[in-house]
Amino acid sequence: MIVTRTVAKRAAAATDGFDCRRCGACCAAFRVSFYWAEAEAVGLPSTLIEQIGPWYACMAGSNGPSPHCRALQGEVGHRVSCSVYGQRPSPCRELQVGDARCSDARHRHGLPALSDATTIDLSPTSGQPVSPKR
Ligand code: SF4
Numbered sequence: 001m002i003v004t005r006t007v008a009k010r011a012a013a014a015t016d017g018f019d020c021r022r023c024g025a026c027c028a029a030f031r032v033s034f035y036w037a038e039a040e041a042v043g044l045p046s047t048l049i050e051q052i053g054p055w056y057a058c059m060a061g062s063n064g065p066s067p068h069c070r071a072l073q074g075e076v077g078h079r080v081s082c083s084v085y086g087q088r089p090s091p092c093r094e095l096q097v098g099d100a101r102c103s104d105a106r107h108r109h110g111l112p113a114l115s116d117a118t119t120i121d122l123s124p125t126s127g128q129p130v131s132p133k134r
């Protein structure tokens with residue numbers, strides 16, 4: 001059953017209960033970079049990592065003019081999942097739903113900022129969640 005709820009134009013209300021598996025924009029908007037040793041510490045597969053300097057690495061696919069993390073599965077703005085959700089690096093854990101980078105990422109994909117949205121589909125979905133980036 002599709003559940004649609006009208007929400008107020010306050011970010012807190014608009015982001016309450018939003019399911020990132022219906023978005024994924026921040027996984028395909030920025031370079032997802034982190035201190036190189038973090039990859040080994042969290043157990044990220046080397047095939048999903050790109051070294052970008054002596055001290056930093058990034059998620060493969062996120063370092064270019066059209067970033068799209070290689071771990072992101074599905075279609076942005078519809079249904080997505082992260083294939084390494086349990087091992088995702090710190091930028092993915094730090095970005096918060098409804099913050100400025102979330103809004104920027106959604107804007108890049110033609111999606112409204114959650115704080116501006118008046119109607120958000122809150123129906124549940126399946127698969128591993130995604131979570132964002134620096
Ligand atoms: S944090 Fe924001 S941009 Fe990232 S998946 Fe969730 S709603 Fe989309």
Ligand code: SF4
Nearest residue numbers: 027069072082092131
């Ligand atoms: S949450 Fe997963 S798919 Fe999204 S950028 Fe991080 S590692 Fe990639």
